[in-house]
Amino acid sequence: MNYFSTVISLLRDRNEFLEEIHNGVKLKSKISALMISSFCFFAVYGAIIGTFHSPLQAASSAIKLPALYLITLLVCLPTLYIFNVLFGAKQTITQHFTYLLTAVSVIALLLCGFAPVTLFFLITVNDYSFFLLLNVIIFTLTGILGVSFLYQIMRPVADGENGQGVKVRTSILRFWLCLYGFVGSQLGWTLRPFFGSPGQFELFRPREGSFFSGVWNALINLLS
Template sequence: MRTRRGLVDDLAIVERIFRDRYTFFAEIREEIDLRGKIISLLLASTIFLALYGGVMGASNSVPQVISSAVKLPILFLITLFICAPSLYFFNILFGSKQSILQNIALILTAMTTTAVLLVSLAPVMLFFLTTTSGYQFFKLLNVSIFAVAGAMGLVFLKQGFEHSVDADNEEGRGARRRLFVLWMLLYGFVGTQMAWTLRPFMGAPTEPFMIVRQVGGNFYADVIHSLISLFGGVL
């Protein structure tokens, strides 16, 4: 039974994922210390997401820093809880022997990867924050950063499923892989819509601070509006 040693050991799981992820995936397949891994991944991802959320809010005000630092981990966790059951049950339908804890561990691995990459890109955000201005620009910069970090997280998730779900189970492998591609699209759609629901994360400079805005519109229309606002005078 694993003895918990502290936060430093929980954060050290990040180095394990980046340096030797295939051994990490193999341990998930063999169900080695799954609960310990889930706790460490959950804590590490929450801390890194809170850090980047605070950076996002720094473009506005101190209350926005606190609000965004709290909301960004909540965004990812709600998306996890919405999407994990569908992946688990559809995998079972097509022959997977994987447990729900193994599914959660793999998704949390992707989430932690995304969170670490977001923090690694935070200096880029801070650089532009101190050298330029423009609300629409910062929104699009964050969309780009999330797209890069999220895509890398999904790459890790795909590798994890290939080395833990499909490694020893040929039955339904092709169907599971096609399903996984569809699930990644679902995960991205749910995540972006949840981000829209929990907005603002940066806060418009012309509007007073608020924790959550009224529901209306959608993420994709807002991105298009930001692009038009930023580049409309150039095109």
């Protein structure tokens, strides 16, 4: 089981890791390892936030949180690939997928880094709104860091091609990152609850409103 060593090699020598993806070296192994390790990291953090409510919620969140990130990635991947290829990118869909999985694995690792902090507040604070907002901040922070990492690694480089194609692809990447955030937040809203509000366990909540209206309501609840 050397799946986690792939993530460690990503952390230790990022440039070499990215160079390997660029050259298409061992992509299958990288995809397998990144997928399994990011799933494990997300599942651990999901289980921690679900523990706020009940063990049943912990099990539910341990599946839902990896689903949120990995399904968002799969939903948005074709858009990025097709648009990039249309404007001159030479990388394959497997390379695109590996780059995106790398960024998602970084987000998963960052979340795991916050796990002790979340666990601390889980034990010491018993306020649903506070816990929800704390996690919105953590998810936003890790999301921004992950997305900026993705922007850095996927930013097109002019390898002897005309500058126009590179410019267009950079714009596509920016647009795609917004799309990724938008799809991710709405999927998160669809899959909720991740924390489980006080009361009976719910597998899913009824479809209502959107992610942004939910955050606004939580802020108002905290301040009132």
